[in-house]
Amino acid sequence: MNNTLRNRRRSLGAIFVEGDIFTKLSYVIWGLSNIVRGQIVKGCVYLGIEVAFFYYLFNSGIMNIANMITLGTNEQGMYYDESIGIYVVQQGDNSMLMLLYGVVALTVIAMALVVWVTSIRSGELARLRKVNGQKVYGVADDVVSLFDQNLVRLFLFLPLIGILIFTVVPLIYMILMAFTNYDSDHQPPGHLFNWVGLTNFKAILNTGSKLGSTFLPILGWTLIWAVVACFSCYFGGIFLAILINSKGIKLKKMWRTIFVLAMAVPAFVSLLVVSTMLGQNGIVNVLLQNWGFTSSPLPFLTNAGWARGTVIVVNLWIGIPATMLMVSGILMNIPPELYESASIDGANPVQQFVKITFPYMLQVTTPYLITNFISNINNFGVIYFLTGGAPQTLEYYKGAGKTDLLVTWLYKLTKDSNDFNLAATIGILIFIISATFSLITYARAGVTRNEEALQ
Amino acid sequence: MKKTLALLLSVCMVIALLAGCGSSNQGSAPAGNTAGAETGGGSSAPASSNAGEVQKVSLKVWVPEEEMEITRQMADSFAAAHPEYDITFDISITGIDESVNLLETDSDTAADVFQVPSGSIVQVTNEGLLLPIGYQVDAVKALYGDGAITASSGEDGLLYGIPFSPNSFFMFYNKSLFTEDEVKSLETMLAKDLGNNANGEKIYNFSFTIHNSWYIESFFYAAGCSVFGPDGKDPTAMDWNNANGFAAGKYCIDLVNNPNYLEDQDGIAGAMMNDGRLGALCSGTWSANDIKAALGDDYAACALPTVVINGTESNLSNFADYKCYAVKASTAYPLAAQQFAEWLCNEENQKIRYEENAVTPTCLSLASDPALAEDPASAALLAQTEFAVAQPSIPQIGQYWTPVEALGTGIVHGEITEANLQQNLDAVVESVTTKLVG
Numbered sequence: 008m009n010n011t012l013r014n015r016r017r018s019l020g021a022i023f024v025e026g027d028i029f030t031k032l033s034y035v036i037w038g039l040s041n042i043v044r045g046q047i048v049k050g051c052v053y054l055g056i057e058v059a060f061f062y063y064l065f066n067s068g069i070m071n072i073a074n075m076i077t078l079g080t081n082e083q084g085m086y087y088d089e090s091i092g093i094y095v096v097q098q099g100d101n102s103m104l105m106l107l108y109g110v111v112a113l114t115v116i117a118m119a120l121v122v123w124v125t126s127i128r129s130g131e132l133a134r135l136r137k138v139n140g141q142k143v144y145g146v147a148d149d150v151v152s153l154f155d156q157n158l159v160r161l162f163l164f165l166p167l168i169g170i171l172i173f174t175v176v177p178l179i180y181m182i183l184m185a186f187t188n189y190d191s192d193h194q195p196p197g198h199l200f201n202w203v204g205l206t207n208f209k210a211i212l213n214t215g216s217k218l219g220s221t222f223l224p225i226l227g228w229t230l231i232w233a234v235v236a237c238f239s240c241y242f243g244g245i246f247l248a249i250l251i252n253s254k255g256i257k258l259k260k261m262w263r264t265i266f267v268l269a270m271a272v273p274a275f276v277s278l279l280v281v282s283t284m285l286g287q288n289g290i291v292n293v294l295l296q297n298w299g300f301t302s303s304p305l306p307f308l309t310n311a312g313w314a315r316g317t318v319i320v321v322n323l324w325i326g327i328p329a330t331m332l333m334v335s336g337i338l339m340n341i342p343p344e345l346y347e348s349a350s351i352d353g354a355n356p357v358q359q360f361v362k363i364t365f366p367y368m369l370q371v372t373t374p375y376l377i378t379n380f381i382s383n384i385n386n387f388g389v390i391y392f393l394t395g396g397a398p399q400t401l402e403y404y405k406g407a408g409k410t411d412l413l414v415t416w417l418y419k420l421t422k423d424s425n426d427f428n429l430a431a432t433i434g435i436l437i438f439i440i441s442a443t444f445s446l447i448t449y450a451r452a453g454v455t456r457n458e459e460a461l462q
Numbered sequence: 463m464k465k466t467l468a469l470l471l472s473v474c475m476v477i478a479l480l481a482g483c484g485s486s487n488q489g490s491a492p493a494g495n496t497a498g499a500e501t502g503g504g505s506s507a508p509a510s511s512n513a514g515e516v517q518k519v520s521l522k523v524w525v526p527e528e529e530m531e532i533t534r535q536m537a538d539s540f541a542a543a544h545p546e547y548d549i550t551f552d553i554s555i556t557g558i559d560e561s562v563n564l565l566e567t568d569s570d571t572a573a574d575v576f577q578v579p580s581g582s583i584v585q586v587t588n589e590g591l592l593l594p595i596g597y598q599v600d601a602v603k604a605l606y607g608d609g610a611i612t613a614s615s616g617e618d619g620l621l622y623g624i625p626f627s628p629n630s631f632f633m634f635y636n637k638s639l640f641t642e643d644e645v646k647s648l649e650t651m652l653a654k655d656l657g658n659n660a661n662g663e664k665i666y667n668f669s670f671t672i673h674n675s676w677y678i679e680s681f682f683y684a685a686g687c688s689v690f691g692p693d694g695k696d697p698t699a700m701d702w703n704n705a706n707g708f709a710a711g712k713y714c715i716d717l718v719n720n721p722n723y724l725e726d727q728d729g730i731a732g733a734m735m736n737d738g739r740l741g742a743l744c745s746g747t748w749s750a751n752d753i754k755a756a757l758g759d760d761y762a763a764c765a766l767p768t769v770v771i772n773g774t775e776s777n778l779s780n781f782a783d784y785k786c787y788a789v790k791a792s793t794a795y796p797l798a799a800q801q802f803a804e805w806l807c808n809e810e811n812q813k814i815r816y817e818e819n820a821v822t823p824t825c826l827s828l829a830s831d832p833a834l835a836e837d838p839a840s841a842a843l844l845a846q847t848e849f850a851v852a853q854p855s856i857p858q859i860g861q862y863w864t865p866v867e868a869l870g871t872g873i874v875h876g877e878i879t880e881a882n883l884q885q886n887l888d889a890v891v892e893s894v895t896t897k898l899v900g
Contacts, residue, residue, distance in 0.1 A: 083590045083791075087596065092596060092598065093596040093796055094596040191588075191857070194566075195590070196589070196791070197587070198590065286727065286728045288730045309871070398875070399867050400872075401865060401890060404893060404896075405864075406864045425566075
């Protein structure tokens, strides 16, 4: 069956031309070709799907798509009903639901197209098998094959549907929101919102506008944070791993366990606790003042510069144990003869590290570094639970603070000010940035991987 | 054997999953049989209803936990008073702080009658989620003061919530540290030297929350400034950067630098009050119980003091806030829901609420009740309500909170000084009055 399948990768046009009258008709009546060749059940299933699809299309599909284009025309209204003496609300159009149903309709049409193409190809397969005198598969054979050669299709079917419904459709829905004016002034059901094209993108990226003067500094801080957080944890982890691994340290396992315990405490619990400890009246400031080191509380979380430093330092607590574990494993893989021969040649520990350990480490952990950098761009937890994006400043708009990353600002836009279109726009921009960085770094890493490492 | 075991475990897992799927908002009423409360109504009237046919009504109500019991009683009395309805009540617990969020998330499953703070009314109305109260609205309005009605009305002047309790903040003070006359003026309070307590630690005179944009406006309104114009309806008008605003800002900066002043961060004011190290702090009825426990016999409360800004003495004037009952716009029974909301806020039920839960009433007839004057918190709250100003009821108010919070935080942490105060005030005005996109 696979042989004939591979030969059948012809275009739909070719199939149409070369098929007989039933094949041509099956472009309109799905499953006809199957039925005529003897695959009654399969053909009826295709036909049933076609009927259901067209029923949906004419019942609500076309209306949903039209509504999605206009996003509603009747605003919710209200009139005073004299007879009872109260106001009665007239339901208007709900733009949000119209957008959602439109996206669902588009998805259904896409899935129907897939079924249509499948029906044509399966009809053609049946026709060719009949023409060649081979046995045409009946429904029993198909079901058996689902558990045999085509097991993969059976297992993948439900997850695929799940991803389609719960990931792809919401994703498209929210991407489309970025092209509307669905903000705090245009909230359904009281107001309608409409398509505005690229206005949001222009407003955010325009350096002269207020949003632009907020977005660009936040973007800058996000990138700086990602770089510093990634590399500080990386080198910190390497340093710690080498330290523990070096000769003369007893109880290596105990030390490693202690540092791994830091990972066992859920990150957001430890972050909230540290946030309280570092407050103006928190325990760290109280102790420092009592011991006489300072006379007034230190602005750990309230001064912009201090807050950024604090966030980076506290992130070491979160990030180093993970790196340390991974690096420990890699360190143990480096053949010790290299070190011995190096020390015979007179290399001191620093030179050994730079020439032997580090290049090997870097080559092995490059993918990890790339992933860590990209994930730090979106490191919501550390920033939000430690500072909440504070300190607030008058230089930024829409609730952004001095330690906000793009992703925490996005969250504030959604939760506090109901500006879904701005949030969606920022989300798309974050994706573009992350994707660009990923592609660039993976391409460069792929090039260097061809060189011989360890010289 | 293994198969049956696997099957059994899967079934247990599914049951555990489904058990967790129950609604988390259902009332945890001790009376198990009415868990979440389905109070059968109406058929207390004899079956021969004389006023036409009986309408079947089903109302979903959200109340805070401490009001569950009395709300059930009020529901029963409502059903008895309205034999033309056959009402089924579904009363569940949702606090006033969560109801707006839940309503915005899914208004179809939201309650028909619920509590909202009056400050949120403009935002929720803008989203089209509240039904205006129209049934006998003039009679309803006559029950409460003008301030309460203005605070509960939307941008179009219609009443969207029925205020049943004021919620502004006032001042609690320690009777052993300040006399009743001294707490009338902030200057007097700050000038008094309270010395140290028994452990030799400094006693602070006054605590406020300047870094919170719901508190800091008291100084600016006292100086004569306003947000969005004198009637709060002009989204392009904010005068905090004029001479009065500058004076108010300078007053705040001097206040923060005053050694007798304590900024209330991380709950430090409550802790200090407990240790006897604080003379007065500003909060609302939500803290009354804790402060009463901390101060015991020295517990006292009064309206906010007067301040002298730019030579003029005036009362600190905060935003008037009220707790209101509101009706959702998509309710299936608009008339019954409104009547029930009005019922919950009428005079006798406010009295019940006050007696059971010490919730200060708003009814004008009750405000002069001598029993109220005996509770320091209620008396102080009602006294402060006279100086409070209505929060602007236009949607632009959503832009007010964050820039002003940034102003307050900057003042508290010393980044905003007299030198850069004017430009910061200009930045605040620009942020608050701006429309960012389109």
